[in-house]
Amino acid sequence: xxxxxxxxxxxxxxxxxxxxxxxxxxxxxxxxxxxxxxxxxxxxxxxxxxxxxxxxxxxxxxxxxxxxxxxxxxxxxxxxxxxxxxxxxxxxxxxxxxxxxxxxxxxxxxxxxxxxxxxxxxxxxxxxxxxxxxxxxxxxxxxxxxxxxxxxxxxxxxxxxxxxxxxxxxxxxxxxxxxxxxxxxxxxxxxxxxxxxxxxxxxxxxxxxxxxxxxxxxxxxxxxxxxxxxxxxxxxxxxxxxxxxxxxxxxxxxxxxxxxxxxxxxxxxxxxxxxxxxxxxxxxxxxxxxxxxxxxxxxxxxxxxxxxxxxxxxxxxxxxxxxxxxxxxxxxxxxxxxxxxxxxxxxxxxxxxxxxxxxxxxxxxxxxxxxxxxxxxxxxxxxxxxxxxxxxxxxxxxxxxxxxxxxxxxxxxxxxxxxxxxxxxxxxxxxxxxxxxxxxxxxxxxxxxxxxxxxxxxxxxxxxxxxxxxxxxxxxxxxxxxxxxxxxxxxxxxxxxxxxxxxxxxxxxxxxxxxxxxxxxxxxxxxxxxxxxxxxxxxxxxxxxxxxxxxxxxxxxxxxxxxxxxxxxxxxxxxxxxxxxxxxxxxxxxxxxxxxxxxxxxxxxxxxxxxxxxxxxxxxxxxxxxxxxxxxxxxxxxxxxxxxxxxxxxxxxxxxxxxxxxxxxxxxxxxxxx
Ligand SMILES: [Cu+2]
Numbered sequence: 001x002x003x004x005x006x007x008x009x010x011x012x013x014x015x016x017x018x019x020x021x022x023x024x025x026x027x028x029x030x031x032x033x034x035x036x037x038x039x040x041x042x043x044x045x046x047x048x049x050x051x052x053x054x055x056x057x058x059x060x061x062x063x064x065x066x067x068x069x070x071x072x073x074x075x076x077x078x079x080x081x082x083x084x085x086x087x088x089x090x091x092x093x094x095x096x097x098x099x100x101x102x103x104x105x106x107x108x109x110x111x112x113x114x115x116x117x118x119x120x121x122x123x124x125x126x127x128x129x130x131x132x133x134x135x136x137x138x139x140x141x142x143x144x145x146x147x148x149x150x151x152x153x154x155x156x157x158x159x160x161x162x163x164x165x166x167x168x169x170x171x172x173x174x175x176x177x178x179x180x181x182x183x184x185x186x187x188x189x190x191x192x193x194x195x196x197x198x199x200x201x202x203x204x205x206x207x208x209x210x211x212x213x214x215x216x217x218x219x220x221x222x223x224x225x226x227x228x229x230x231x232x233x234x235x236x237x238x239x240x241x242x243x244x245x246x247x248x249x250x251x252x253x254x255x256x257x258x259x260x261x262x263x264x265x266x267x268x269x270x271x272x273x274x275x276x277x278x279x280x281x282x283x284x285x286x287x288x289x290x291x292x293x294x295x296x297x298x299x300x301x302x303x304x305x306x307x308x309x310x311x312x313x314x315x316x317x318x319x320x321x322x323x324x325x326x327x328x329x330x331x332x333x334x335x336x337x338x339x340x341x342x343x344x345x346x347x348x349x350x351x352x353x354x355x356x357x358x359x360x361x362x363x364x365x366x367x368x369x370x371x372x373x374x375x376x377x378x379x380x381x382x383x384x385x386x387x388x389x390x391x392x393x394x395x396x397x398x399x400x401x402x403x404x405x406x407x408x409x410x411x412x413x414x415x416x417x418x419x420x421x422x423x424x425x426x427x428x429x430x431x432x433x434x435x436x437x438x439x440x441x442x443x444x445x446x447x448x449x450x451x452x453x454x455x456x457x458x459x460x461x462x463x464x465x466x467x468x469x470x471x472x473x474x475x476x477x478x479x480x481x482x483x484x485x486x487x488x489x490x491x492x493x494x495x496x497x498x499x500x501x502x503x504x505x506x507x508x509x510x511x512x513x514x515x516x517x518x519x520x521x522x523x524x525x526x527x528x529x530x531x532x533x534x535x536x537x538x539x540x541x542x543x544x545x546x547x548x549x550x551x552x553x554x555x556x557x558x559x560x561x562x563x564x565x566x567x568x569x570x571x572x573x574x575x576x577x578x579x580x581x582x583x584x585x586x587x588x589x590x591x592x593x594x595x596x597x598x599x600x601x602x603x604x605x606x607x608x609x610x611x612x613x614x615x616x617x618x619x620x621x622x623x624x625x626x627x628x629x630x631x632x633x634x635x636x637x638x639x640x641x642x643x644x645x646x647x648x649x650x651x652x653x654x655x656x657x658x659x660x661x662x663x664x665x666x667x668x669x670x671x672x673x674x
Contacts, residue, residue, distance in 0.1 A: 026564040026571040051122035063116040070106040089283035090131025104136035157554040160454040161281040162390035176455040186470040198256040203393040207583035221349040235343025240637035251589035263404035283382040287373035296375040310359035428487040431658035438478035443669035444471040474585040486530040493607030498523040503597035513648035517641040548581035591664030
């Protein structure tokens, strides 16, 4: 049985915190469905329409935990006509856009009951920019205790423009005009002449894009604890989620006989250009970037020189082993906690102890890279793909930028002492065998999603089905079969950590142990209670704690909700409540025809010492990366491979670790449904 990597807080102080037992989960799901359905059109639910027309948000401030302070602020902006117009692009990295979206989020978070929340949502949906509205509502549903059981519809069906190629969207508009049901084929952006195209299935995967958006929604850089609570280990999570993307992307590249990613450098050309083939719903096409352009200063954002200064201040902190706070005092980073502070500094989030001095390397870098097509604003181009979490990973520059930051993190991790035998040893527990049941094999399968929310329509004409299908990487099911001998007491709590890394690079040269372990991909992490003597633990790939399953389609979600509402039945969508995690389909890198070699490690450590919360084993929640509460594992992410390894023989001597070599195959299988 799995234990949560993160547990939900039982109660929250702020938004929607008063339990309203009179509103069923099905009703809540209905409300959210209809608030997100065709967000660029007017509301379609009759009750919501009524709210939008007649509700006065400021009339009764007893519904708000802040006496209506947040709602007065937003209403003043609205009445003064200062808010961003509708039918205009929205970017979270635009300071004013973000400010407006967060004003709405703030209103929601101070609302004490569900019905008032829905009245507000209906009211502002008809009046605020659609992008701001969607962002604020998603953030609210994720963080608001009262919205706990609500499932957010797949983002690629709510705002399909940010996930779907322009050519496909154009065909969808044509199909709508002709009222012809259509299934349109989606292809990745480049051609075979572009080697980067071989790994486009990774960066352009709609599930991967959604994962990236959700992670940044769970751990927003703009988060203030006054919204409700502290986001535990936010900075370290920032490092870890992007580190895993970096390692996984490199494993995909090796699978496809490509060199690992090279890091971006501010004073060197950006080697790979990018043509996004993606357009805003409003505001034209995402800008392209040719190959080998030099970084230019971006007016109103930063000079290249500023980036280099920020970079060297951060590297100085790593070399010194401390961060200088705004008041001049020091925070020691030469310990397990250091990575968390450094993550806050590098992103930077509002948790950064000194953004005045250390800047906002990651966020500014995203904008810098996003603007290289029009750095001086001469052509009035909208923001680039790097300025949206939905689209950023499409650009190969994203992974180069993150490799650059990952190397800064590595500089810090490498400055910490290696783990010793005594630290790693779990005396009395040994892993006697590890085997894989089944084969490690990947394939592609077409996946269909609806574009109905991409196109304009009128209420008087019936919808026709307009779908697109796109190949997605997936793998066959397998299990880890782990034999553990326990000489300690029965019921000994143990943490099981499973990692794998590519054994050799694309030229067939073996990675050193120290480089290999830095590239380790986390496959699973969970807690078990060991019986005395022999234990045989079988753990399925489908249950991995680092992955999530596909959320049902928007249409299915609506059908299930309406059926539950009219039949009074239960709406059981529990499995989909957290969408934060890599798609389970991506658990294994693609591999190749000959079988790509991986070193797979199973590490069993002392669960009682690792646990940050009590009763770890009995918790059945499954909220990986989640946000509300304490992270259950005290160890740093990546433990025990997060620190540099001086002598790899140690990892053979520790009997509670076990290592096997496996191969991941891909035989070119592609399952079509058309
Ligand atoms: Cu990111």
